[in-house]
Amino acid sequence: xxxxxxxxxxxxxxxxxxxxxxxxxxxxxxxxxxxxxxxxxxxxxxxxxxxxxxxxxxxxxxxxxxxxxxxxxxxxxxxxxxxxxxxxxxxxxxxxxxxxxxxxxxxxxxxxxxxxxxxxxxxxxxxxxxxxxxxxxxxxxxxxxxxxxxxx
Numbered sequence: 001x002x003x004x005x006x007x008x009x010x011x012x013x014x015x016x017x018x019x020x021x022x023x024x025x026x027x028x029x030x031x032x033x034x035x036x037x038x039x040x041x042x043x044x045x046x047x048x049x050x051x052x053x054x055x056x057x058x059x060x061x062x063x064x065x066x067x068x069x070x071x072x073x074x075x076x077x078x079x080x081x082x083x084x085x086x087x088x089x090x091x092x093x094x095x096x097x098x099x100x101x102x103x104x105x106x107x108x109x110x111x112x113x114x115x116x117x118x119x120x121x122x123x124x125x126x127x128x129x130x131x132x133x134x135x136x137x138x139x140x141x142x143x144x145x146x147x148x149x150x151x152x
Contacts, residue, residue, distance in 0.1 A: 084118045
């Protein structure tokens with residue numbers, strides 16, 4: 001999990017103290033907005049297999065006072081970080097070869113390559129975060145201004 005710690009300068013501390021509910025609403029709004037920015041960047045960098053399922057399941061979710069961007073799919077982690085050499089499921093790679101390249105043998109070649117070399121990391125979350133870091137930080141820092149704007 002990645003945690004952001006951003007210093008927020010309040011335009012008017014009294015406004016915050018008088019309206020904790022507005023603070024909570026705006027905090028959740030900026031967290032979700034920041035999560036959507038990261039979600040978009042991660043999806044754009046996620047490899048597409050035969051089904052595109054990994055991309056389809058990446059989503060931002062508000063959970064309490066934090067936002068998480070992730071996927072429930074177990075194979076996301078090996079895609080993100082790569083793998084050591086191993087014997088991947090042959091049938092799945094044959095299907096991949098047939099659907100993506102029209103050639104079952106291509107899937108077998110990939111299968112053998114994975115057994116010899118492993119897989120390279122896609123780093124879609126890592127690179128997505130790097131690409132969106134400044135924008136996310138600016139969104140999170142805007143919470144004070146957003147609260148103050150609601151009192152004008």
